[in-house]
Amino acid sequence: MDRNDPLPPEIELAQLLQRCAARDPAAFRLLYDRTSPILFARLLRMLRRRSVAEEALQEVYVRIWERAAQYEIHRGRALAWMVTIARYCAIDLMRRERLTLVGDDALAEVADESTAEPGAFEKPNHFDDCIGRLSQNTQQCLTLAFVEGHSHDEIARLTSNPLGSVKSWIRRGLISLKECLSGERQTA
Amino acid sequence: MISSNRELVDRLAAEYVLGTLRGRARRRFERWLVSPQVRVMVNDWEQRLSGLEPSLQKVTPPARVWQGIEGRLELGRSRRPAVRWLAIAASVLVVAMVGLYTLRPVPPALVATQRASIEADAQTIYWRVELLGDNQELSVRALATHPLESGKSHELWILPAQGNPVSLGLLPARGTQHLVLTAGQRAALAGAKQLAVSVEPAGGSPTGLPTGEVIHVAPLSPA
16 A cells, blocks of 8 residues: 655644635645645545545635635634535535435445555544444444435435434434543543 | 523534534524534534544545636636736726626725625535725625525625614626625624625515525624
8 A cells, every 4th residue: 555645734734724814825725735635535535426526625625715714713723624624515515416325336435444544633532432432333323424424314224224223323422422522531 | 592502502513513414404503603602512523523534545636626726716817917907808898888887897906804705505605795995895706506586686785783784785696796885885884793695576675674584694704
């Protein structure tokens, strides 16, 4: 497996975003060059179709340019902030394009975890511990929703579980995760 | 209204961030994002769920994506003055021919002082509104086509710090529209923090106040 360049340092990305907020097109181009391969991979993961992912990527960077000034007041880190914009954009496109991504092809791709490049994102403290306390079913539902962008219905079909169970696993899982993360933070 | 139901809003915020809040419910929730409390809840969930973010092999997008972005944002504009002047000359000619004297091309010297994005869907901006030269002029650019019944128009409003909404005119279905603001509009904009969009009969509200459903409220932010 080929190794790509190491991820760009967060501080540099934050500075580029600030320059974008000051309407510096050169900084925007640099930001695009540094981060578009990461965001494109993330969009492909959710949207599967290259043409749709390309359209989404365009929309995402228009948004980033538009909202660069809002970055400062955001508490997250630069790359995480951009990935969030990409995720919301993909969710929106799925609905508009009425993409049905629960065919057999999608299933095959869901199982493919071979291209992982670890260490790209810093997890909240004790995240692995807290997520590990949830049931396997709950973990699977949360991952299918967050990582693949699947809806409740799609998750129910993909995992052959009743829709009601999927909804309640997700709802309870989110509450447990919040409680665990805040509890751990206090004792840490 | 919202604060009395913190638990429900927090649950919706969680599912909004997770991505399982869909369709109309998602759009409704997005309108609440103007509230700082709701924003904090969403930010907290973004932080919590970021632990689910997968590590992926990078994929370089094709060059046409950047070209599309550059075109949409008109980033190359300042580097091609000839094209820009040609465009201005053409729009002057069109304005003169049509006789719409209220629509004037904005002199390049005026800079945006405030902005608002009218957005209904998660990451789709329908219109970008810019107030230029300290509220002297308005520039509205249609970025995506907003669904609209035939026989209806979208009207843009100032929500002033006090008093009734004040119209900023009809929103263009496509393209960019410039408007020189009146003293009344400028007074209403002083201290205003939000713009709104309502659905009105074709040609605009007959009463001077919104008569149809207010479908968007967007915050004004300094440019």
